[in-house]
Structure formats: C-alpha cells, structure tokens
Amino acid sequence: MATAPDDARRCAPHQYRAMREVVQSMDDTLPGKFEITREGIVHDMMSPVRQHELTVLRLRKRLEKVMPEELVAHTGEPDVEDAAEGVMRHPDVMVIAEADMEGEGAFDPRTLVAAVEIVSRSNPENDWVGKIRDYPLLGVPVYAIFDPRTGSGAVFTDIHPTPAGPRYATRKDFVYGEEVTIADWTIPTDDLPRYADDSGAQGAS
Numbered sequence: 001m002a003t004a005p006d007d008a009r010r011c012a013p014h015q016y017r018a019m020r021e022v023v024q025s026m027d028d029t030l031p032g033k034f035e036i037t038r039e040g041i042v043h044d045m046m047s048p049v050r051q052h053e054l055t056v057l058r059l060r061k062r063l064e065k066v067m068p069e070e071l072v073a074h075t076g077e078p079d080v081e082d083a084a085e086g087v088m089r090h091p092d093v094m095v096i097a098e099a100d101m102e103g104e105g106a107f108d109p110r111t112l113v114a115a116v117e118i119v120s121r122s123n124p125e126n127d128w129v130g131k132i133r134d135y136p137l138l139g140v141p142v143y144a145i146f147d148p149r150t151g152s153g154a155v156f157t158d159i160h161p162t163p164a165g166p167r168y169a170t171r172k173d174f175v176y177g178e179e180v181t182i183a184d185w186t187i188p189t190d191d192l193p194r195y196a197d198d199s200g201a202q203g204a205s
Contacts, residue, residue, distance in 0.1 A: 037087055037130055051148045051193040055118045056092050059146065062187040063095065063116075071113065072098050080115075080138065081106035087134050091115035095142075095183065109138035114183045119147040121195050132156060136166040143168065144182045148194045151176040 056075055063073040074094045081088040088106065093116035100111040115135055117127045127145055135143045136159040146153040152175045156168035174180045176189045 037089075037134055049121065049195070051195050052092075052118050052120070054193050055146055055148060058192060059093055059116060059118075059187070063093070063182065063185060066185045066187060067095070070097055070099070071095060072101070073116075074101065078106045080109040080112060080140075082109055082138050085137055087138060089115075089131065089134055089138070092118050109135075109140055112140050114142035114144060115140045116144045116146070116182065119145060119149060121149065124149065132168065133165075136168050139166075142183045144180070146189075146192065148192070151192075151194050153180070153189075155180060155182060 060073040060075055064071075067073070072095075074096055075092065077090075079088050079090045080094065089109070091112075094107070094112055095114040095116070096107065096112050101107070115131075117131060119127045124147070128147075131143065131145075135156075139159070141157065141159060143156040144153065145156075152173065154171050154173045156171050158169040159166050160169045172181075174189065176192050176194070178189055179186050180189050
C-alpha cells in the first residue's frame with residue numbers, strides 16, 4: 001500500500017487542538033505518557049520501570065559529563081511540539097541549550113541538539129517506528145534509541161527529503177558495552193540495565 005507524503009497527511013489545526021485538549025484533560029488522571037502524532041494520540045500505558053528510569057539517569061549523567069556547560073541533558077517537562085505539523089512528543093532525554101529552555105510553553109523541537117529514547121517494554125513500536133518518522137519531521141538532527149529488551153540500539157542522523165517526507169539517512173547500530181556517539185559526544189554504554197523478562201527482537205525502522 002502506498003504511503004502518502006507527510007505534507008498530504010498534515011493534521012488539520014482543529015483536529016490537533018482537539019487532541020491537545022484531550023491529552024491535557026487525561027494527563028493528570030490516567031497513568032502513562034501521552035503523545036500526539038498524525039495518526040492520533042499515543043498512550044504508553046505502562047508506568048516506567050526501574051530499568052527504564054536507571055537508563056535515563058545514567059545516560060543523562062554521562063552526556064552532561066562530556067558536553068559543554070551551556071548544554072543540558074534534560075529529562076523533565078515540557079514536551080516538544082510543532083502544532084503546524086500536528087505532532088507533540090516527549091523524549092526521555094533532550095539535549096538542549098539551557099538558554100533555549102527559557103520562555104513559556106512547549107520546547108521548539110528545532111532547538112534540540114538530540115533526542116534520546118529508552119524503548120518502552122509496553123509499546124516498542126512507538127520508539128522504533130513512530131519516532132523515527134516524527135523526529136526528522138520535527139527537525140531533530142540526532143535521534144538515539146536504547147533498547148533494554150535486547151541490549152542494543154541505534155543512532156539516526158542526516159535528515160534528508162524523501163517522497164514520504166523528511167527521514168534520517170544514516171543509521172549506526174550498537175550493542176551495550178560499546179561506546180556510542182550522540183551528536184558530538186561519545187559515551188560508554190556499559191552497565192546499562194536490561195529488562196529481565198523480555199527477549200523480544202529489536203524493532204526495525
């Protein structure tokens with residue numbers, strides 16, 4: 001089945017506003033994380049587990065150890081959002097200049113240096129498929145995925161145009177224990193935890 005180009009599938013402003021209002025109304029009442037894509041609302045129902053949160057913590061500390069002082073590996077609110085594209089995402093780790101965090105509202109995704117995701121055990125396709133599509137669309141230059149299911153991951157770079165819309169041209173795979181380069185900084189991946197009870201295979205882009 002042919003895939004419509006991204007421009008042809010752009011979310012209408014009123015549809016996006018409606019989804020945004022739904023997400024805001026559910027954020028404080030239902031567990032999990034809500035994001036918006038052109039396909040609709042994505043709800044990761046499972047609360048983050050220890051392995052996920054420990055990976056976030058260790059990656060944040062390792063990145064901030066090697067990055068210049070003006071950059072941070074941010075792990076909190078708010079979301080990154082491009083209302084014109086109809087997309088709202090919330091990376092597990094956002095590499096961003098501290099100065100670009102000032103102001104009100106969601107972060108401009110085009111100010112991110114990199115986005116880092118730790119694959120959810122409950123919804124791996126969100127990270128391996130949906131965000132590989134959405135992050136280049138939003139202009140995020142580097143997207144790194146760490147997958148505790150398999151002890152492996154990949155770094156995506158070099159946004160280029162395709163008939164289906166902007167996509168990453170370069171993918172570099174790694175396994176835990178190797179060093180990985182995210183943007184301009186190389187960090188170790190040893191001692192990153194894995195999900196103990198999941199032997200699922202790595203997703204594909």
